[in-house]
């Protein structure tokens with residue numbers, strides 16, 4: 001069992017479904033949904049009985065019907081035909097998360113995607129997911145040590161590698177004890193941040209990805225800026 005997914009697969013748009021299919025090994029077999037309350041769970045390797053008792057109610061969880069997935073796959077395929085940028089974006093997201101690991105071949109009714117995937121080049125600026133996560137972890141630790149966001153920003157804006165360590169060495173003793181000895185060395189791996197606005201955007205992105213599975217399915221990017229009116 002791979003934990004609860006607080007999303008309703010039947011309410012997802014075609015691009016969201018595509019991300020779910022790419023994210024969940026053999027989703028047609030492994031995604032179990034309750035016929036009564038809609039509770040969903042991913043059972044890697046399926047289930048011997050083909051169904052299981054719902055953890056939330058008296059209902060039964062089972063994979064969605066093959067026909068449902070076939071219709072969903074047709075929807076995904078037609079959206080990919082209409083929007084030629086979609087698969088390139090999905091490929092860029094895959095690379096951001098998995099690096100050079102190739103996509104495992106998808107079974108029917110998604111096998112058309114294997115072919116399309118191979119013919120695709122990633123599009124757009126790669127998403128620097130790892131550095132956003134690293135940044136968010138570091139900022140959390142620094143804030144827990146009582147360092148203000150303004151001070152953290154000063155640390156992150158120091159362009160040369162020794163800079164953060166110099167700032168660190170000026171912190172009070174008790175703060176440095178709290179952060180631990182190894183933290184000073186990890187500071188060398190801190191991502192450079194140019195402004196408070198950039199830091200906020202990156203932190204917001206990482207925290208949303210941690211807490212909101214739907215944000216991942218939507219493929220949200222970091223630099224979403226509202227148009228000025």
Ligand SMILES: [Zn+2]
Nearest residue numbers: 034037054057
């Ligand atoms: Zn249920």
